Amino acid sequence: MKKILSISAFMLIALWGLSQQNMITVSGGYSFANLDASELMESDDKVKGTGWRINGLYEFNPAEGKWAYGFAIGYINLTGDDGSGLDTAEFKVSTVPIYFAPKYIFGKNEIKGYVKGVLGMQTARLERTGTLGTVEATDFGFYGGASVGLMVFLNEMFFLNGEYEFGWMSNAYYTDGLINSAMLGVGIKF
Numbered sequence: 378m379k380k381i382l383s384i385s386a387f388m389l390i391a392l393w394g395l396s397q398q399n400m401i402t403v404s405g406g407y408s409f410a411n412l413d414a415s416e417l418m419e420s421d422d423k424v425k426g427t428g429w430r431i432n433g434l435y436e437f438n439p440a441e442g443k444w445a446y447g448f449a450i451g452y453i454n455l456t457g458d459d460g461s462g463l464d465t466a467e468f469k470v471s472t473v474p475i476y477f478a479p480k481y482i483f484g485k486n487e488i489k490g491y492v493k494g495v496l497g498m499q500t501a502r503l504e505r506t507g508t509l510g511t512v513e514a515t516d517f518g519f520y521g522g523a524s525v526g527l528m529v530f531l532n533e534m535f536f537l538n539g540e541y542e543f544g545w546m547s548n549a550y551y552t553d554g555l556i557n558s559a560m561l562g563v564g565i566k567f
Contacts, residue, residue, distance in 0.1 A: 398438040400445065402538050404562020405431040408453050411552035412468050423552045424468050426455035430558045434478065447478040449497075453556065466507035470550050474499040474520045487530045495522040495544060503550045518547035528564065538562040 412424040436447030453472040459465065476497025484490050499520035505512045522544030530536040542558045 398441045398445075398566060400434075400436045400438065400447075400564055400566045402434040402436070402562050402564035403432070404434075404538055404540060404560040405429065406558060406560035408455060408556060408558040410455060410556040412455065412457050412470060413550055413552045424457040424459045426457040426468065426470060428453065428455040430454070430560060432558075432560060432562070436478070436480065438482075443482055445480040445482060445491075447480060448476070449478050449495075450475050453558070466505050469504045469506075470501055472499055472501040472546070472548070472556075474544070474546070476520055482528075489528045489530070491526050491528065493524045493526065493540075493542075495520065495524065495542065497521070499546050499548065501546075501548050501550055514550075516548050516550060520544060520546045530566075534566055536564045536566065538564050 406429065407427070408430040409425070409427045412426040430451060430453045432449055432451035434447050434449040436445045438445040451474050453470075453474065455470045455472075456468065458467045474495075474497060476495050478493050478495055480491050480493040482489050482491045497520050498518065500515065500517045503512075503514045503516070522542060524540050524542035526538060526540035528536045528538050538561070540558075540560045540562070542560070544556045544558070545554045546556065548554060
């Protein structure tokens with residue numbers, strides 16, 4: 378009897394594991410944030426930084442339920458310039474966020490919406506080029522936030538992904554730490 382129960386329990390655990398759904402999403406889009414000019418200049422100016430972002434996300438969805446859990450890595454490249462004062466400067470900030478992303482999925486059939494949390498870390502590199510020379514620096518810290526999005530399934534395996542992410546990071550190069558990203562991408566479910 379113990380043998381039958383052990384084999385049955387093992388088979389049920391194996392079936393639950395096989396019912397797991399995995400997804401990979403690659404997306405890119407537009408990002409913007411306020412860069413801090415006061416760290417490297419003698420002013421309290423904010424520089425509007427705009428640029429692009431790419432992101433890769435691997436998720437697993439146990440038993441194809443409402444919750445999915447993922448890990449993501451991205452690259453954000455923002456540029457801006459400060460033309461005020463005697464020292465005009467061009468700023469370039471490159472940020473690499475790495476984070477855990479739990480997602481709640483709602484909807485049925487081909488179109489599904491979701492809300493996703495973001496919790497992780499980031500590293501950033503700043504390059505400021507001005508009339509007085511070039512300054513380079515790096516920073517590391519927390520990255521967190523939330524996003525909302527939509528998945529449109531083209532068939533059983535492939536889907537289109539649209540997402541808006543609002544993030545906050547503990548980084549000296551951003552005035553208030555806030556960064557916004559609007560992304561479109563493609564995904565595969567297996």
